Amino acid sequence: MSRWPSTCLLTALLLPLSATHAVELTGRLSLLGSAARAERGDAGYNQLDNDTLTTDQQSLRLMLEGAGGNREWSLHLKTARQHASGVALGGQHSSDLFRYRELAGDWHHETDGNNTTRIGYTLDRAAYKLRFDDLTLGIGRQPVDWGSGRFWQPLNVFGAFAPTDLDTDFKPGIDAAVLEWYPSPFSSLTAVHAFSPNGSDGIKDSSALYLRSQIGERSEFALLAGHIIGNEIVGASVESDWAGLGWRVEAAHYHLEQSGETAVFWIAGVDYQLEEGTFLGIEWYDHGLGATNQATxxxxxxxxxxxxxxxxxxxxxMLGITLERDITPLLRGSYLLLFSPLGESDVQLGNSTLHQVNLTYSVSNESDLLLSLQYASGRGLDQQADPRSEFGHLPTSLTLRFRTYF
Incomplete structure (x- = not known):
């Protein structure tokens, strides 16, 4: 049985070669550079060395898509060169919990003091789908994206983007079997079985059911139930609008397998579209497993x-506020504020904020240039390098990215 997920992935790779009529190859090239200045209490600060932290990345995503009859498939191969000075590269991602095999590797990985250079590849998607009248069956590496929240999505149990992520074009794929049923034009029921990493004793396979349906003409609700890496999760969401104001409430109840703890993760938010291309979004976040003081x-x-x-x-x-505006037909600006109160006896000690300003210029229909400034305030790291606030340890950073599709 342990070979079955690997066989499914291989099938997803081989079936398209003879089952499709139309094949399209596209790609995305992204060039990114970032610089940050670390001060005392910031992550990456070293009083003996240069406290300017830099990273740069050049990535190419090749996307092969095919369709024919009631079948379709997709392959996404991502290659990247990454270099960092003064900071660590990479880290753990939610998709790592739901990939049977990595299907990734490094052609070059070198570390010299504070400098690290890595060149490698990742097979990010390899999925094959069969479509019937009201059913879709997909097997392989594919994204699963649920929830209605703008900044946070409690129902997105297989992982979600962070509010500050700059690259949200492609959600990482997970190794799963996905069955979608459409009982009506305005409702769907999705069943997912995601495979845990091969050889991992502490991580179990995950399964979930997700129902989404429309209520009347302007409202939608969703229900979720599942076992995610051993934890029981049930949740629901409702979204609608009133007098031009969009609103949403989304919540998930957790029962953790290892600790036996129970908690509720919920968000509530509103959106409002102002005149002249200006958008305002506000969302409140509350997670029962989160910290309420510095010790936790x-x-x-x-x-x-x-x-x-x-x-x-x-x-x-946490409170999240975003303001977006079309400055010119080709230039769009956005401002994001995240505010985290820890609830200390001295309120000022626990509070921290994160500010992010983005300017995006459309170079052409398929290319854009992004400039992003991020600034945080609050208490930094303590002497043991442990955080004392949500954002206080983040250094001020400036990021420039060019992206083009072909």
């Missing part, structure tokens, strides 16, 4: 849900 905050980074990004933030509560 420092222990969380080693927890599995936090380390892999399935628990989005360290603190229990």
């Amino acid at each position: 905050l420092s222990a969380l980074p080693s927890e599995r849900l936090v380390a892999y990004g399935l628990q989005p933030q360290l603190g229990r509560r």
Whole structure:
């Protein structure tokens, strides 16, 4: 039985070669560079060395898509060169928990003091789908993206983007079998069985059911139930609008297998589209497993849900506000504010904020240039390098990215 997921992935790779009529090869090239200045209390600060932290990345994603009859398939191969000075490269991602085999490797990996250079590849998607009248069956490496939240999605149990992520074009694929049923034009029921990493004794396969349906003309609701890496999760969401104001409420109840803890992760948000291309979004976050003081905050980074990004933030509560505006037909600006109160006896000691300003210029229909500035305030790391606030340890950084599709 342990060979079955690997066989399914191989099938997803081989079947398209003879089963499709139309094949399309496209790609995306991304060039990114970032510089940050670390001060005392910031991650990466070293009083004996240069405290300017830099990273750069050149990545190419090749996308091969095919379709014919009631079949379709996709292959995404991503190659990248990454270089970092003063900071660590990579880290753990939520998709690592749901990939049977890595299907990735490094052609070059060199570390010299504070400098690291890595060149490698990842097979990010390899999926094969069969479509019937009201059913779709997919097998292989594919994205699963649920939830209605703008910044955080409690129902996105297989992983979600962080509110500050700059690259959200492609959600990483997970190794899964996905069955979708459409009982009506305005409802769907999705069943997912995701495979755990091969040889991992502490991580179980995951399964979930997700129902989404429309209520009337302007409202939708969703229900979720599943066992995710051994934890029981049930959840629901409702979204609608009133007098031009969009609103949503989304929640998930957790029962953790290892500790026996129970907790609720919920969000509530509103959106409003102002005149002249201006958008305002506000969302409140509350996670029962999050920290309410500095003592519990420092222990969380080693927890599995936090380390892999399935628990989005360290603190229990957070406020997110975004303001987006079309400055010119080719230039769009956005501002993001994240505010985290820890609830200390001295309120000022626990509070921290993160500000992110993005400017995106459309170079052509298929290319754009992004400039992003990120600034955080709050208490930094303590002498043991443990966080004392949600954002206080993040250094001020400036990022420039060019992206083009072909």
